[in-house]
Amino acid sequence: MDRRGPDEQRALSIRDIARLAGVSRQTVSRVLNGERYIKPSTEAQVRKVIEENSWRPNSAARALATSRSKTIGLLVSARSHYGPFTAATAIDEAARARGYAILSATLAREDDATISEALDAFAAQGVDGVVVIAPQQRAHEALQRVAVRIPFVSLHWKDAGEGRVAAFDQVAGARLATRHLIELGHTRIRHLAGPQDWNEAEDRMNGFLAELDEHDLAVTAPVLGDWSADLGYEVGLRILNHPDFTAIFASNDQMALGLMHAAAQLGLSVPHDMSIVGFDDIPEAKHFAPPLTTIRQDFGLLGAQAIDVLLAQIEGDESPGATEYAVPELVVRQSTAPPSRP
Structure with missing residues (x-):
């Protein structure tokens, strides 16, 4: 049975806890925030009152106690x-x-x-x-x-x-993807980039270009995309019809998916006729047909x-x-x- 009076049956505040524990509101605040230099006996008394009253500080009380809203x-x-x-x-x-x-x-x-x-x-x-x-x-x-x-x-x-x-490091990730294709023996590689005003897309394109440059490989101007599978599909139908390259690094997995769809529609086999690498490792990437080689970000x-x-x-x-x-x-x-x- 609750023995508190009518005034005490309302939700307790941090000031109520301080009063019941016989300490200041600032001391309760310091206990709540785990601050050091509080006497163990004082901390024990405050925590005893908190436990006995099953009290949890609400966000307003926390803000008052810490000058932060959390x-x-x-x-x-x-x-x-x-x-x-x-x-x-x-x-x-x-x-x-x-x-x-x-x-x-x-x-x-x-x-x-x-x-x-x-x-x-x-x-x-x-x-x-x-x-x-x-x-x-x-x-x-x-x-x-x-x-x-x-x-x-x-x-x-x-x-x-x-x-x-x-x-x-988006540049390093793009270089990893491009280097993987080069180490497999590809020397003619295209890049399907992301939108022009995105930092990630720019960094991935720069990483691709830097890796080709380091291996003295010819560069064909990257194709600008919009991150969507639809765009990847449209680009794939255009550039895969008579390809003069053997591999593509797509700036994200969705565009890689669109490329794979276009390749299948044109009768090309991935990876026999065309290798494709994506970026992000979306959860569905391992279920693409075939499963997609990609760059994973944690x-x-x-x-x-x-x-x-x-x-x-x-x-x-x-x-x-x-x-x-x-x-x-x-x-x-x-x-x-x-x-x-x-």
């Missing part, structure tokens, strides 16, 4: 594809594991006004920091013009500033890295220093083989 804003471009959306899920999981909630917003446009509006909305809700997933160059240029007044970290933004980036690792970088700013820890770009992994499956013709 929330993070997540800003995602509406034009994102598999990689950014998967990274968003990983960031949400990593934030929750560290005791932070996520507030999400989607950018319908990547202009100054839209980005300013989203950041102002986050600030009004008292977020402690923001993670930005907007891989388009125009979004990054807008962010540079807009004053970001709270801690932030960006994915795949090379110019965000020291200690404010979490990213995979988005769980990326999400954890982004949250580590952001919380270092929020919580006043030492700066993580210069950005360390994680290197993706080559996953070899059945869509690549040595060329059957010179």
Whole structure:
């Protein structure tokens, strides 16, 4: 039976816990946040009162106690594809594991006004920091013009500033894919690139070109894509009809899927007539026909890295220093083989 009076049967606040424990509100706050230099007997008394009352601090109480809301804003471009959306899920999981909630917003446009509006909305809700997933160059240029007044970290933004980036080395991943084809014996390789204004697409194209240059191989101008399987299919029907090359590196797995569809429709065998490599290792890649050789990015690792970088700013820890770009992994499956013709 609850022996508390009518006034005490309401939800307890942090001040109530402090009163019952005979300590200050600041002391309860320090116990909740695991701060050091609290007498063991005092901490034990506070935790005893918390346990006896089955008390859990709500978000408002937590904000009052810490001057932080324990929330993070997540800003995602509406034009994102598999990689950014998967990274968003990983960031949400990593934030929750560290005791932070996520507030999400989607950018319908990547202009100054839209980005300013989203950041102002986050600030009004008292977020402690923001993670930005907007891989388009125009979004990054807008962010540079807009004053970001709270801690932030960006994915795949090379110019965000020291200690404010979490990213995979897209150039290194593209070089891995291209090198794999070269080591199989391919010397005439095409590249189906991503959209022109995306940093990831530009980096992957640059990695492809750098690897060809290192091996003194001829370069044919990359074809610009839009990340979609439909585009890959349309390009495949055009360039695979009378190919003067033996392998293609597609900038993502969806476009690689479209290429494989076109190859099958034209009566070409993958990899006997044409080797194809993708990028991202989407869950379906291993079920393509044939299973797709691709570049895998560990988005769980990326999400954890982004949250580590952001919380270092929020919580006043030492700066993580210069950005360390994680290197993706080559996953070899059945869509690549040595060329059957010179």
